[in-house]
Amino acid sequence: MPELYVLLVAMIAAAVVAIEIKDLLAAAVSLGMVGFSVSIAFILVQAPDLAIVQIVVEVLTVVFFAAVILRTTHIAPDAGRRIRGEMILPVVVFGAFALFFFGLAVQVFRELPPFGSPQMWVAAHYITAGLEQTGAANVVAAIILDYRAYDTLGEAVVLFTAVVGVLTIARQFGRKGREGNGGE
Amino acid sequence: MIPLLACVLLILLGFYAVIVKRNIIKIIIGFSLMEYGVNFFFALIGFKRGALAPIITDTTMARNFVDPVPQALVLTSIVIGLATTALMLALAMRIYEKYRTFDITEIRKLRG
Amino acid sequence: MTTIVQTVSGIVGGMMFLFGGYVVLHGHLTPGGGFAGGVIVAASFVLMSLAFGSVEDSERSSYRFSSFFESLGGLSFILIGLFGYFAGHAFLNNLWHAVGQPLRLVSAGIIPLANIAIGIKVGAGLWAIFLALGASRFAMKD
Numbered sequence: 001m002p003e004l005y006v007l008l009v010a011m012i013a014a015a016v017v018a019i020e021i022k023d024l025l026a027a028a029v030s031l032g033m034v035g036f037s038v039s040i041a042f043i044l045v046q047a048p049d050l051a052i053v054q055i056v057v058e059v060l061t062v063v064f065f066a067a068v069i070l071r072t073t074h075i076a077p078d079a080g081r082r083i084r085g086e087m088i089l090p091v092v093v094f095g096a097f098a099l100f101f102f103g104l105a106v107q108v109f110r111e112l113p114p115f116g117s118p119q120m121w122v123a124a125h126y127i128t129a130g131l132e133q134t135g136a137a138n139v140v141a142a143i144i145l146d147y148r149a150y151d152t153l154g155e156a157v158v159l160f161t162a163v164v165g166v167l168t169i170a171r172q173f174g175r176k177g178r179e180g181n182g183g184e
Numbered sequence: 185m186i187p188l189l190a191c192v193l194l195i196l197l198g199f200y201a202v203i204v205k206r207n208i209i210k211i212i213i214g215f216s217l218m219e220y221g222v223n224f225f226f227a228l229i230g231f232k233r234g235a236l237a238p239i240i241t242d243t244t245m246a247r248n249f250v251d252p253v254p255q256a257l258v259l260t261s262i263v264i265g266l267a268t269t270a271l272m273l274a275l276a277m278r279i280y281e282k283y284r285t286f287d288i289t290e291i292r293k294l295r296g
Numbered sequence: 297m298t299t300i301v302q303t304v305s306g307i308v309g310g311m312m313f314l315f316g317g318y319v320v321l322h323g324h325l326t327p328g329g330g331f332a333g334g335v336i337v338a339a340s341f342v343l344m345s346l347a348f349g350s351v352e353d354s355e356r357s358s359y360r361f362s363s364f365f366e367s368l369g370g371l372s373f374i375l376i377g378l379f380g381y382f383a384g385h386a387f388l389n390n391l392w393h394a395v396g397q398p399l400r401l402v403s404a405g406i407i408p409l410a411n412i413a414i415g416i417k418v419g420a421g422l423w424a425i426f427l428a429l430g431a432s433r434f435a436m437k438d
Contacts, residue, residue, distance in 0.1 A: 166424075
């Protein structure tokens with residue numbers, strides 16, 4: 001389907017812009033562009049649940065990035081374009097790993113069933129028996145809250161831990177010697 | 185196979201940002217790109233040509249659906265990705281308050 | 297923020313909260329569910345906070361409000377799981393799945409209740425993260 005390929009090109013281009021651009025706020029906005037393209041692509045592969053979650057999560061991600069960037073600084077002080085000696089080793093290691101990983105991916109994807117015909121062994125039972133066994137019309141909701149409810153419990157715990165972590169690290173009140181805005 | 189390879193390319197771009205870049209915000213952007221790529225890869229694995237979204241609208245319909253199991257796995261992963269990105273950003277904010285820079289080569293001096 | 301922004305944000309924020317509640321409640325019938333609806337509710341709170349700004353003590357009470365609701369959401373999810381345990385089946389078993397007819401609002405047993413608990417938890421958690429990153433202080437500058 002040609003729309004999917006257009007979105008993939010937009011995704012990769014926005015990702016390259018987000019990595020290479022100097023202004024940090026523009027990089028956060030480019031990351032938002034990647035998230036939007038992923039969300040529209042989720043609709044094209046018939047996953048409306050994921051599209052809704054991806055759009056709102058990506059908007060909140062850009063808001064969080066902008067909050068932290070505006071509190072601290074704007075411009076990435078990456079010193080110019082000259083190739084420094086200490087940058088050669090990471091780039092070479094990354095290049096070798098990328099070639100190896102990409103080649104491995106091409107070999108492995110030949111073993112998969114062709115794109116557009118999944119195996120669906122577990123899903124066949126969920127689709128045919130889902131409505132009678134759980135009573136929910138949304139098969140994805142039936143899976144995450146009835147057949148695989150432990151995963152949702154695990155997600156709730158992880159989210160709670162992350163929120164406690166953020167509240168502890170970035171706490172404004174109760175720290176000694178802090179007043180007003182931090183980090184001018 | 186080409187959309188799957190494009191996902192691998194997105195993951196590799198995120199990995200490049202984590203390994204090579206020196207600014208902490210760029211490293212966090214790389215992690216976020218890797219998460220987007222992995223989530224999209226899972227959704228692509230379950231795609232079936234000519235099938236519908238897995239919502240039953242009528243009890244007598246022909247259930248020609250895409251695979252709902254990868255979608256169920258990715259649904260929680262997207263929200264967890266947001267929470268971990270926020271945690272990394274809080275750490276980056278504290279690092280800036282202490283060292284006044286986002287450059288990781290200068291933070292290694294372990295001042296204070 | 298200016299008067300135009302505050303007026304429009306007041307109206308739109310209320311509609312977003314209502315829409316988020318709709319997505320949470322109809323999670324077993326239409327796409328969405330607890331996670332999507334919870335993040336939409338958090339986004340409505342973020343919009344209100346950015347438009348109207350905040351002063352020091354209202355932020356403190358917002359912290360307590362959001363952490364109370366996050367703990368409430370997490371504990372209710374576990375309590376809903378314990379319903380299944382005390383009824384003699386496994387933990388997080390779907391009781392009452394035959395109550396009501398399929399494709400109506402009252403159906404699917406504990407799935408709507410679990411959706412509400414998850415929606416409250418995710419919404420309050422993300423709102424607490426936003427408050428902790430201190431982003432609401434920006435609105436006070438202009």
